[in-house]
Amino acid sequence: MLTLWGRLNSHNVKKVAWFAQELGIAHVRHDMGGQFGMSPAYLKLNPNALVPTIEEDGLVLWESNAILRYMAARHGGARFWPADPAERARADKWMDWQFSFADAQRDAFLNLVRRPEAERDKAAIARSAENAGRMMQRVEDALTDADWLSGAAFGIGDIPMGVYAHTFFTLDFERPDLPNVRAWYERLKSRGAYAGTVMIPLT
Known part of the structure; x- marks a missing residue:
């Protein structure tokens, strides 16, 4: 247990x-x-x-x-956990990259979720949204030739960014058009464990 x-x-x-x-x-x-x-x-x-x-x-x-x-x-x-180190590394890099994305999205999250509307820093929200959108473009590019960040199938590399993707699409800020990321997010939403565990209120 x-x-x-x-x-x-x-x-x-x-x-x-x-x-x-x-x-x-x-x-x-x-x-x-x-x-x-x-x-x-x-x-x-x-x-x-x-x-x-x-x-x-x-x-x-x-x-x-x-x-x-x-x-x-x-x-x-x-x-x-594939035996091939190169295959593991393809997913693994997105796990560590997620922390950089979290830094970019943090100010928007803190202002929109943790602070009353009267205390929100709109300029910080806009900067954070722009930075998060720019970084998510890298995910968009990575998903051009693959359905998952881990490769051909859902894997460990999809989990950290999968959590942050829900926040990205839930926060009330402007986002760029990211069709590959949106399609990936829809595939994640079809997974019961994701829907029940990740897709809960942000507060």
Whole structure:
């Protein structure tokens, strides 16, 4: 049994909860962080005071993308953790690139989701939306010749950006026309685990 700590309205927790369902891993999740606070016991597990954290068979692990790689290697088989290093790397690069995208989209997210309308910085929202749209063009280009960021089939490389894509298409800001990204997002939405875990209110 895998134990996951973290509130589900966290992008990074969504990644792990979604992937656990894709893999069919029996797990239990405990709300932690944000409005739920952090217990002293949790801070002993993760002294960074961040979510998520998992525990499985005595292994305690934090950092969301490290958790995804562990889950893929242990539970995903060749489907999610191919033996070919080049094939793994194709998906892996999008996992790390996602953090740059998150930085670009952060100001729009914080202003539109976490702040009352009267306190929002409209200039910061516009800059963030423009930066996020420009970066998402790279995803658009990558999806020109493939249905998935991981390659021919859905894989681990689609999970981090898949979470952020939902936010990108949900936030109330202007977006460029990105037909490949939109089609990829629609394919993600057809996955039950994505719809039930990622497509929840942003607040």
